[in-house]
Amino acid sequence: MLYSPGVSDHFYDNWVTQVRKGLLELSVLGAIRARRLYGYDIVKTLRVTDGLVISEGTVYPILSRLRREGLVEAAIEPSPDGPARRYYALTPAGAQALRRMADHWERIKRAIDSTMQKDRDLAP
Amino acid sequence: MLYSPGVSDHFYDNWVTQVRKGLLELSVLGAIRARRLYGYDIVKTLRVTDGLVISEGTVYPILSRLRREGLVEAAIEPSPDGPARRYYALTPAGAQALRRMADHWERIKRAIDSTMQKDRDLAP
DNA sequence: CGGACTATACAGCATAGCAAGGTAGCTGTC
DNA sequence: GACAGCTACCTTGCTATGCTGTATAGTCCG
Numbered sequence: 420m421l422y423s424p425g426v427s428d429h430f431y432d433n434w435v436t437q438v439r440k441g442l443l444e445l446s447v448l449g450a451i452r453a454r455r456l457y458g459y460d461i462v463k464t465l466r467v468t469d470g471l472v473i474s475e476g477t478v479y480p481i482l483s484r485l486r487r488e489g490l491v492e493a494a495i496e497p498s499p500d501g502p503a504r505r506y507y508a509l510t511p512a513g514a515q516a517l518r519r520m521a522d523h524w525e526r527i528k529r530a531i532d533s534t535m536q537k538d539r540d541l542a543p
Numbered sequence: 544m545l546y547s548p549g550v551s552d553h554f555y556d557n558w559v560t561q562v563r564k565g566l567l568e569l570s571v572l573g574a575i576r577a578r579r580l581y582g583y584d585i586v587k588t589l590r591v592t593d594g595l596v597i598s599e600g601t602v603y604p605i606l607s608r609l610r611r612e613g614l615v616e617a618a619i620e621p622s623p624d625g626p627a628r629r630y631y632a633l634t635p636a637g638a639q640a641l642r643r644m645a646d647h648w649e650r651i652k653r654a655i656d657s658t659m660q661k662d663r664d665l666a667p
Numbered sequence: 668c669g670g671a672c673t674a675t676a677c678a679g680c681a682t683a684g685c686a687a688g689g690t691a692g693c694t695g696t697c
Numbered sequence: 698g699a700c701a702g703c704t705a706c707c708t709t710g711c712t713a714t715g716c717t718g719t720a721t722a723g724t725c726c727g
Contacts, residue, residue: 436681438566442655457674458675468654468658471654474715474717480716501672501673504674516555523594527566534592563683564682564714581705582707597684599705599706599707600708601683601684604685604707624693626706628706669727672725673723678719680715681715688709689709692705693705695701695702696700697701
């Protein structure tokens with residue numbers, strides 16, 4: 420993917436940030452559903468996923484929100500190396516919210532793709 | 544599509560709003576690329592797309608941003624019935640930005656789906 | 668002790684979406 | 698003329714999220 424740098428880079432970078440909104444919450448819930456995770460582990464897990472740059476300062480507020488909303492619950496357990504870890508698990512409400520969100524995600528994907536499909540000449 | 548109403552509805556509604564961020568900009572650019580459109584027409588076009596609720600208060604700020612960034616250019620033309628219309632078209636920079644954004648969109652789709660695919664038991 | 672790594676948390680900022688409201692042009696009806 | 702109704706565009710104020718940077722604190726090891 421070769422794009423000439425400097426051409427509306429600020430706009431693009433900003434847009435990439437905006438697109439993440441909401442989707443990180445979905446990713447975190449999806450990651451927790453797959454297996455028991457603690458905060459720092461989520462950071463490391465999602466960081467290697469292409470397109471999902473994420474850092475501690477983003478994940479912990481998300482986890483706090485999800486806990487405040489009753490979608491996840493946390494259990495502190497001692498760690499073999501370092502401070503105690505806070506393991507997260509979905510509550511029934513969290514599982515239901517995840518289902519609704521995953522459902523909406525599929526709908527959004529179809530919607531966006533349909534607005535992009537009207538014409539297929541994306542190549543220059 | 545039966546979800547018991549009232550269960551974390553506020554959270555879900557709010558999340559749905561957040562997910563739209565950035566994606567509406569992509570949709571608008573995609574719609575403009577497909578055919579010449581004016582603001583009010585974009586509203587009517589995208590409003591009927593499932594999952595993409597959109598109103599004038601959202602579209603016009605987007606169009607202003609895109610014009611300020613030099614991604615689209617506008618030409619005023621008289622309308623057969625009503626006030627003059629402002630028709631929008633992609634600039635070369637806009638076409639390039641759209642390509643980058645569409646590219647990132649594909650990457651994001653894969654990333655989110657991969658975090659959701661670890662386990663497939665979404666059914667209750 | 669002091670450095671490195673792990674783990675969580677918070678303050679402050681920038682930005683987008685949206686409801687609500689405002690302005691203005693054109694058509695038709697009374 | 699006066700009013701209603703639709704078209705078309707734009708702005709303001711609010712809210713919520715993501716991100717950078719910073720703080721704190723525990724454990725291990727030389």
